[in-house]
Amino acid sequence: xxALFSAHQLAKRFGDRLVLQDVSFDVEEGQVHGxxxxxxxxxxxxxxxxxxxxxxxxxxxxxxxxxxxGGSPRAIARHGIARSFQLMNxxxxxxxxxxxxxxxxxxxxxxFGFWRDAMSAGDAYERADAILLRVGLQDxxxxxxGSLSYGDRRALEIAVALAGEPVLLFLDExxxxxxxxxxxRVADLVTELKRHLTMVIIEHDMxxxxxxxxxxxxxxxGQVIARGTPAELRENVxxxxxxxxxxxx
Amino acid sequence: xxKHADNHLLTRPGTWIGLVVLATAPLWIKSVGLYPxxxxxxxxxxxxxLGYNLLLGQAGLPSFGHGAFLGIGAYAFGLLQLxxxxxxxLALFGAAATASLAGALVAxxxxxxxxxxxxxxxxxxxxxxxFISIKWHSVTGGEDGLLxxxxxxxxxxxFELSLKSNNALYYFTFxxxxxxxxxxxxxxxxPFGRILQAVKQNETRAAFVGHNVWLxxxxxxxxxxxxxxxxxxxxxMAQQSAYPNVMSLHNSxxxxxxxLIGGGLVSFWGPLIGAAFFILARDLLGxxxxxxxxxxxxxxxxxxxxxxEGIAGMWQSWRTRGNPSxxxx
Ligand SMILES: Nc1ncnc2c1ncn2[C@@H]1O[C@H](COP(=O)(O)OP(=O)(O)O)[C@@H](O)[C@H]1O
Ligand SMILES: [Mg+2]
Numbered sequence: 001x002x003a004l005f006s007a008h009q010l011a012k013r014f015g016d017r018l019v020l021q022d023v024s025f026d027v028e029e030g031q032v033h034g035x036x037x038x039x040x041x042x043x044x045x046x047x048x049x050x051x052x053x054x055x056x057x058x059x060x061x062x063x064x065x066x067x068x069x070g071g072s073p074r075a076i077a078r079h080g081i082a083r084s085f086q087l088m089n090x091x092x093x094x095x096x097x098x099x100x101x102x103x104x105x106x107x108x109x110x111x112f113g114f115w116r117d118a119m120s121a122g123d124a125y126e127r128a129d130a131i132l133l134r135v136g137l138q139d140x141x142x143x144x145x146g147s148l149s150y151g152d153r154r155a156l157e158i159a160v161a162l163a164g165e166p167v168l169l170f171l172d173e174x175x176x177x178x179x180x181x182x183x184x185r186v187a188d189l190v191t192e193l194k195r196h197l198t199m200v201i202i203e204h205d206m207x208x209x210x211x212x213x214x215x216x217x218x219x220x221x222g223q224v225i226a227r228g229t230p231a232e233l234r235e236n237v238x239x240x241x242x243x244x245x246x247x248x249x
Numbered sequence: 250x251x252k253h254a255d256n257h258l259l260t261r262p263g264t265w266i267g268l269v270v271l272a273t274a275p276l277w278i279k280s281v282g283l284y285p286x287x288x289x290x291x292x293x294x295x296x297x298x299l300g301y302n303l304l305l306g307q308a309g310l311p312s313f314g315h316g317a318f319l320g321i322g323a324y325a326f327g328l329l330q331l332x333x334x335x336x337x338x339l340a341l342f343g344a345a346a347t348a349s350l351a352g353a354l355v356a357x358x359x360x361x362x363x364x365x366x367x368x369x370x371x372x373x374x375x376x377x378x379x380f381i382s383i384k385w386h387s388v389t390g391g392e393d394g395l396l397x398x399x400x401x402x403x404x405x406x407x408f409e410l411s412l413k414s415n416n417a418l419y420y421f422t423f424x425x426x427x428x429x430x431x432x433x434x435x436x437x438x439x440p441f442g443r444i445l446q447a448v449k450q451n452e453t454r455a456a457f458v459g460h461n462v463w464l465x466x467x468x469x470x471x472x473x474x475x476x477x478x479x480x481x482x483x484x485x486m487a488q489q490s491a492y493p494n495v496m497s498l499h500n501s502x503x504x505x506x507x508x509l510i511g512g513g514l515v516s517f518w519g520p521l522i523g524a525a526f527f528i529l530a531r532d533l534l535g536x537x538x539x540x541x542x543x544x545x546x547x548x549x550x551x552x553x554x555x556x557x558e559g560i561a562g563m564w565q566s567w568r569t570r571g572n573p574s575x576x577x578x
Contacts, residue, residue: 051457052457053453053457072456073453073456073457074456074457074459074460074461074462077456077457077458077459078459082457082458083457085454089451089453089454089457090451090454091446091447091450091451091454092450092451093446093450094446094447094450098443101443102443102444102447102455102458103458103459105459107440107443107444108444108458108459108460110440111440111441111444111460111461111465112440112441112468113439113440113441114432114435114436114439114441115435115436115439116439116440117435117438117439118438118439118440118442118443119438121439121440124440160454160458161458163458164458164459
């Protein structure tokens with residue numbers, strides 16, 4: 001069986017600095033693939049190259065057998081890949097509900113309807129309601145995104161990514177800046193999402209990742225230095241020697 | 250669940266107040282010491298500013314050369330009438346179409362930009378059009394412009410309405426403004442409008458959720474310049490001429506000031522308020538002092554510094570006192 005998604009020998013340089021080299025990984029349908037590594041290792045850059053923000057300097061990206069290497073963010077989104085951002089990236093003046101609704105496929109499909117009311121555009125708002133319920137923001141639907149608490153904004157960040165009904169979801173440090181309670185909330189959400197969705201998650205919280213990921217790639221200096229199931233990685237000499245906690249500062 | 254602000258025009262008291270004031274203006278304008286032509290000019294600027302705000306307020310795109318499209322509409326109306334004998338409807342339509350074609354040309358060059366680069370390019374294009382209007386004598390009449398543009402009667406099939414008097418042209422413009430208001434209002438609550446507002450807030454994210462950001466910016470420009478062209482045509486009728494000054498950087502700046510003073514960034518109605526305020530201030534201050542623009546400019550700076558949400562913003566914060574969660578339209 002071929003993987004749902006595969007990145008092959010990705011390379012990215014900024015100026016003369018090689019930030020990604022020879023990064024390859026496959027994601028099977030239904031799996032959660034974790035990516036960990038120290039700050040500045042190139043994890044976010046990897047997402048940026050995979051989701052069209054930057055052009056790769058080498059390598060190929062395949063989704064369901066289609067070559068999507070170097071596509072624009074819009075093209076990649078339309079192929080069914082959605083992502084969240086490490087630094088929050090919302091529509092701050094919109095309500096939580098509008099943030100999600102505007103990211104739905106329904107609204108996109110009616111995007112050039114000049115005369116109809118957005119709220120009756122397909123099922124955009126019904127879907128948005130359902131997604132807010134899923135991430136636990138149903139009571140905050142009519143609040144401005146900019147006025148939400150940090151934890152709620154993180155949840156909304158994921159909700160906006162979910163709105164496009166992706167086949168593959170990339171989450172960039174979904175627990176960044178959250179306390180234990182917030183982390184537990186995201187973990188519950190990811191566990192629930194895992195039932196229907198394939199995901200790639202960058203995460204520095206080890207317990208989070210080792211509990212939820214099926215496979216993990218460890219990235220350091222722009223290279224994958226170790227990979228395996230959580231159980232295999234615990235045994236990995238390199239990972240042990242470099243002291244995981246320190247590695248993932 | 251209340252999802253977002255009520256979007257029915259006719260349930261708002263402001264709509265009715267505005268309609269009554271505008272509908273009755275010719276009846277009382279003389280008794281407050283003003284004159285019918287002023288009301289007509291305000292109405293035309295209202296249309297121009299409202300169309301402009303689709304770009305600045307809704308899409309967050311700073312076009313600082315928009316006067317060019319007002320001018321192109323005025324010239325196109327004049328030329329269609331003088332050289333091709335076009336009647337009212339065809340000339341109006343042609344003016345809007347010509348301005349939006351010019352708009353499409355400009356938009357094709359600038360829609361991948363934002364912020365200061367976008368603004369600078371719009372200024373540059375505005376200057377190019379202004380330059381053409383002065384130098385292309387055989388078509389535009391150079392510095393003199395096109396003179397003797399008539400105000401053709403409006404033919405509605407069953408009856409004809411003469412537009413020769415300022416009051417008649419005022420009501421005709423009013424009717425068109427109402428149509429423009431309805432169209433732009435619907436647009437702002439349509440999927441297109443929502444996505445445009447999303448692009449304004451976060452262009453990057455809009456692209457990452459799959460929207461064709463370039464195309465939305467492009468279309469916003471084209472629609473906005475079509476409205477500018479229509480306003481320009483009405484201006485040509487009002488002035489019975491079209492001349493380079495209409496597309497000068499001055500007018501481009503005025504429309505920005507109108508929209509900001511009125512509160513176009515926080516309210517759909519801001520541009521209408523701002524246009525009225527601006528033209529009235531020009532006339533009233535202008536009667537006292539030659540340097541009205543200086544005083545106006547200072548007032549404008551004070552506004553931007555202390556109350557950037559403009560007049561509409563003041564009104565909103567007054568209405569929602571003690572209700573900080575009140576969302577704005
Ligand atoms: N747009 C950019 N231009 C230049 N350097 C960049 C850019 N984006 C990231 N980098 C550099 O690439 C390296 C990897 O960054 P990043 O992918 O954000 O790391 P992380 O693994 O913490 O997410 C860092 O040294 C960063 O400074
Ligand atoms: Mg990162």
